[in-house]
Amino acid sequence: MNAEAIKKSLQDGGLRCTPQRYAVMAFLMEHTSHPTAAEIFKAVNRSDPRCSRATTYNNLRDLVQAGLVREVAVEGRAARFDANDMPHHHFICDRCGKVEDLDWYDVPRPASGVLGKRVLRECEIIFRGLCARCAPRHASR
Amino acid sequence: MNAEAIKKSLQDGGLRCTPQRYAVMAFLMEHTSHPTAAEIFKAVNRSDPRCSRATTYNNLRDLVQAGLVREVAVEGRAARFDANDMPHHHFICDRCGKVEDLDWYDVPRPASGVLGKRVLRECEIIFRGLCARCAPRHASR
DNA sequence: TACAAATTTTAGACTAAGTCCAATATTATA
DNA sequence: TATAATATTGGACTTAGTCTAAAATTTGTA
Numbered sequence: 275m276n277a278e279a280i281k282k283s284l285q286d287g288g289l290r291c292t293p294q295r296y297a298v299m300a301f302l303m304e305h306t307s308h309p310t311a312a313e314i315f316k317a318v319n320r321s322d323p324r325c326s327r328a329t330t331y332n333n334l335r336d337l338v339q340a341g342l343v344r345e346v347a348v349e350g351r352a353a354r355f356d357a358n359d360m361p362h363h364h365f366i367c368d369r370c371g372k373v374e375d376l377d378w379y380d381v382p383r384p385a386s387g388v389l390g391k392r393v394l395r396e397c398e399i400i401f402r403g404l405c406a407r408c409a410p411r412h413a414s415r
Numbered sequence: 416m417n418a419e420a421i422k423k424s425l426q427d428g429g430l431r432c433t434p435q436r437y438a439v440m441a442f443l444m445e446h447t448s449h450p451t452a453a454e455i456f457k458a459v460n461r462s463d464p465r466c467s468r469a470t471t472y473n474n475l476r477d478l479v480q481a482g483l484v485r486e487v488a489v490e491g492r493a494a495r496f497d498a499n500d501m502p503h504h505h506f507i508c509d510r511c512g513k514v515e516d517l518d519w520y521d522v523p524r525p526a527s528g529v530l531g532k533r534v535l536r537e538c539e540i541i542f543r544g545l546c547a548r549c550a551p552r553h554a555s556r
Numbered sequence: 557t558a559c560a561a562a563t564t565t566t567a568g569a570c571t572a573a574g575t576c577c578a579a580t581a582t583t584a585t586a
Numbered sequence: 587t588a589t590a591a592t593a594t595t596g597g598a599c600t601t602a603g604t605c606t607a608a609a610a611t612t613t614g615t616a
Binding site for chain 1: 522
């Protein structure tokens, strides 16, 4: 993982590069499984106990605001975070809550533009169903 | 609002028609503004104090499971509920968190089908931006 | 209508997820 | 290196939602 690239992207987002913020960002870039805030805190705090829970939440908020990280809300479950900077959509498993990235080009892209009197910033397609682990195998039986 | 129709849809969903459950369903059909569980509880409990908080949550869970109500997760905010049974997508305001329905035909519909090894149940497009109230008016100034 | 079985309701304690605070520390800039 | 702006901290707090087990209601059957 390129440390300089992380530093630069923090700066480009108008954020200072602190050890805690760097650690949160680096963790998200290395772990593309959409961890929850609690998971991120546990991992980052374990390898560097200087990072507190409040700081983890503060940094996630800042990274999302700066557009470097995406937050995915899942019904009845904790929010999940994602540093994948390529445009993409998500698949959420009904059973285990797992969030998977779908390549933008895997799915048709809805037209962007104005929606009535609303100012559109982004659109995301959320697919729901059962992931490969949760789907009943040999379902034909 | 057709009381018999509500009764029938509860039964079709395999749910008994209790006064509390009926009240939650009726409230959602009359209020299409995507209320939160707390708002639903307050309103239903005010007009009939027999309905407790736990019951409101239980019934929302049951109605969602039965497919009569949709739940919309919003980042950093309480879940919102929606009894609109027509296929549709949502617009979520970044600033105030308001959820608005978008007619299915207002937006292109992504192709359905299998996504890799995943079993697809539904897909929803979530549009984000600023609603008519929150968008800066006369923005050219 | 009366009974039994299944389902639903309840108050309130509890948990999980996340925010807030104000004192302290760190970072970037001049 | 001094300074101003920003970030970090532990821990109390809030908000959203779940759990429990006893009591009540609903529904099907006789």
